[in-house]
Amino acid sequence: MNDHDDDVPPVMSGRERGRLQSSRLVQYILLQALIAAAAIFALRQSLPEPPAQYQVTAFKLSEAGVEREVTLPHFSSLRHAMDDPPRFTGQFIRPGDEAARAWSVFLPRFTNGVEVTVNGVVVLDSRRDPAANRPDRNTPAIAVIPTSVLHDGANAISIRLFIWGPITGFLDRIWVGPDELLRPSYNLRSLIFVTLPVVFSSWQAILAVILGIMWVMRRHEPAYGLLAAAMAVGVAQAFLQTPMGETAFSRLNVVLISSAPIESGLVLTFALLFSGWKWRHYGWIIFVPGVLLALAGLFGNQALSRVLFLFLAVPMVGVSLVIMAVVTARSVLKRVNVASLLLGCAITIMLTCWIVDLLSVFQFMPNRIFTARLSYSAMLVAIGAGLTWRFARALNQVDGFAGRLVTQVREAEEKLKASFTREEERARAAALARERTRLMRDLHDGLGGQLVSIVALSERGNAGAGIGDAARAALKDLRLVIDSMDDIGGDLMLALGSWRERAMAQLRPHDIALDWRAVTPQGLPVHPELRPWHVIQIVRLLDEAVTNAVKHANARRVTVRIETLAASDGLDRGSITVEDDGKGFDVPPADESAGVAKAARGLRNMRSRAARVGAELDLASGAQGTDQGTRVRLTLPHRFPDSDAAAG
């Protein structure tokens, strides 16, 4: 019940706030006055009537033994007249040419019951219509007069008006004429005063269920429970009939029918809670009139109930309405929201109707059409709209919250996934490092030592220089394999650092200088996806280039250039160039399979290695015999491939 949509900024000063509040109050009051005026204007509109020529207003009234002339509409001063009801006698003329048409008698409004007799024959008794017995409803009555009863010329009509309170008796003008002319007016009144209340009551029943469910699901908001109870009481009241006889069951009926003060008490409490009021222990005062009336209904007689109803229920409804109007106005001023505003307008309409009804009861109005009950429907419309508004807003909030939650969960999931990937990566690296350590120990203890011995022995004998070279190459390769298994964190420069040492060791005996040029300060871009097998392929390719320079080119200097090329697409790519100053050679086409020369095989190997790591290999060489040397340029991919596709 707490709408925190206070649009008054907290930094506003007290005076500013006061001015804003009073200007809002004036606006609100003006709006309510406008609504009240509109309601009064609408109530002043009389309903369409049948042709005036069929209206019968001149009657002779015999009441309590006295007979006098009256003109309808007539207010009886009696509050109870069941045994000796006032009798209105009059006459109407049926022209001779009307005999073919069915004639009816139409009574738009009466309290409480009528019995209509035409030419001594009873044609209508409203007491058998339960809806007509409710004084708070404006039930019309119509009856077709049997043709046999009517005759041309003057016909006698007599109406007995039964009065059982709680208000005084009333008989509006009546019409006697062709049924087809009277019926539309009757139908309209019946629609407004009989059918419409049923529709509203059904609506109320639905609201009772909805609010009941809401209260059951949200026990901490008792306002919903109260409103649901009010709706339920209203529905019970609307569909129960006015008891005519004294039965055990009828006492319950009396209690329910006179439940208006309980209902208004419930609605009042709802409005108070809705506007932020806290329940206080003196709150039960609200229900005193309702309980008193219920007790009277249970233990007293019907007459007592009716009297109490007039003096307890009607003021109770009015007082409730006034309190609600004040409370809602305050609520609208304090927390500007649509629900309170709608409720306030509905209360104004209802209050206006209630005042008009009261005037009509006290015969200040020429007619007796009660609209308070009908205007209650306006309130229901307001409540229904308000609740729907709140519900939709709450759903929007839930949607927004759910949306935010989904985003947060997705973010958390991605973080988790990323951290899981990192963790996996770390575990993989750790496993690789352990494996490398194990392999290193094995090689150190076995193969490595044996190879070293071979190198030493071959040098000693002076005969097996080739064997020594082979053993040294094997050792070099072993070191490469172990080195490449080390986690270099995607920085190929770290692998090239070791390679430089090995290349220098290889070139030194041949008196070839190694010129190492890292052109860009950072060397090569870092590739997180770099794997040991990529490193091995690249280093072996570079080895091949250096070996070619040593064995075939007769070079004096090998230059290694390392740089990062800024590509036009914004993706930086690393580039490694191995250049020698020796004899060049004719570069065989890439697809030539018949590699006769060793150099050709070496070139093919280099091409295949480059392809496996997704790098571009660019070979350039001066023609055989010239001193332009050979240049091997390896352009690394922006991203190394995940799997060794070319090997598969």
Place this chain on the structure above:
Amino acid sequence: MNLQSDEAKAEAITVLLLEDDAPTLWRLQDALAKAGYQVRATGTLAEARACLADGAPQVLLTDLQLPDGHGVDLIRETRQRFPDTEIMVISILGDEESVISAITVGATGYLLKDAFPTDIAATVRDLVAGHSPISASIARFIVRRTQNTPEPPPGPALNTAKLTPREIDILWGIAKGFSYAEIASHLSLSRQTVPGHIKSIYRKLEVHTRGEAVFEAVQQGLIRL
């Protein structure tokens, strides 16, 4: 590595060589003797200890896996008894496992068993001149130990807490294959000071005593008291 030799100085260098593989021992001995160094070749720890009893060599070259023990013990003893002796470990693969374990007990360099004879002689001469050799992979191993990782990578324990940021920068340069000259220019150092920095790094990685080892382990949170 300076290939220009200074013959007069080289003659004075005394080397104690410990290697159990006979062909390798001969090879190393040949390479050093041809360079004019005074070499005593031994095949076991016991022989080497006996030689040390006669006096301190200028350089100790030792293998690690020996028939009667581990070279690390000899390095530690020599370091304690003869602080002026330069110690170098002979490694097959130049891997951090052997090199780092030797450095932590006092070695200041390593030699590959299959190195060419001229390189062997030059390395020993440089070492005596105060230029400790270091490989890219060893430098890489050390700098990676300076990075705080939740779980120490496998391999020998290493305390890098004493290294200065400048020394770590030098190690990074070596790991990435930059020459001393390039490193010196990047870090605004004199080219001649870089080898001295390397030796200083080795010295800082050395664990001098048991007590110090325990102290450092506590400092690094490896041991909880």
